[in-house]
Amino acid sequence: MKFNHLLMAASAAFALAAASGARADDIKIGFILPMTGQQQSTGKQEAAAAKLFMQQNGDTVAGKKVELIIKDDGAVPDNSKRIAQDLIVNDKVAFLAGFGVTPGALAVAPLATEGKTPEIVTAAGTSIITEKSPYIARTSFTLAQSTVPMADWAAQNGIKKVVSMVSDYAPGADAAKSFAAEFTAKGGQILDSITFPLANPDFAPFLQRAADQKPDAIFVFVPSGQGGIFVKQFAERGMDKAGIRIIGPGDVTDDDLLNGMGDPVLGAITAHIYSADHNSPTNKAFVDAFKKANNGMRPNFMAVGAYDGMHLMYEALKKTGGKTDGDSLIAAIKGMAWESPRGPISIDPDTRDIIQNVYIRTVERKNGELYNVEFETFPSVKDPIKAAEKK
Ligand code: PHB
16 A cells, blocks of 8 residues: 555656656756846846747757756845755756846855855846855856946046946945046046935935036946836936936946836936847847847846856856766856857956956937947956956
């Protein structure tokens, strides 16, 4: 009787495994993303891009079947950590990937080290993240990668007085500090340095404080997903009409929300790694396929981070011949270079961080839609904060 029960349980388990198509030697990729809550636009964009990559490139690599697991952490770092633990121990993932915000990526770093599981950061941007584990590599960006070119451009183009306005957490601090250092070194002046809360911010009083100082421009960092409300409140104070310009890294004018921001955002100048308007055959094919697979949704820079992250993981697996130990995979990742929808990119073999072009863009209306139109390129930018530490 007992034996029969066991047999039944075993065959039921087998039937389940067969139904889901899962096998023990399948390769699992675990994405931890904010699918709900304030950062959900990042989760939605990244998940769509990872799925698109698999549609286009198949679910087999190096002769093994790949399974994509997407888990929602709501951008809460305790959740990211708990989910990562579960993915490593129970699912035995070959890679952890994603992370909508820096605190989530940082919370998982010790687990990546302990489990020797590569952590592919496809969304977060604080410089220090890649230094927190030898198993971390990044396909997103760092804030300083954009803010230093932004500061150079502003100083050379008649912007003299700036009020800095950033979300009060690690990437905001990186953005404000790296912009101010470069901008003041090039002769610019920071009139005021304002921070506002990351969670549910009301920007109005901070915008008023900035407006009262009559700057040439406000330098803004808000994480992707918050730009719509920021620009709305900027316009409500008449700051666009007063001739105060918006400059900053491109998170504030991200492609997910840009088209809904309307006229007040026209002429905003940002420095960033990706625009859906980027003029290359690779990008045009990516944007078309992404829109087609997602009811016309336009990809933003987070989508490109995930798409490139998938490329990185597939290529690493090809190089190791399907071997999934962390040391082999990380060795395969170092120095990898390819053509992304954003342009040419590579992984710095010393830092495991991304090297990429940064583009200066202005918001224009094109065929009835708002786009960040690129007009100047800073080629092959390494993270300036890590580069400065090395000197
Ligand atoms: C981050 O938390 O590192 C982050 C999130 C969203 C952004 C940029 C940076 O747009």
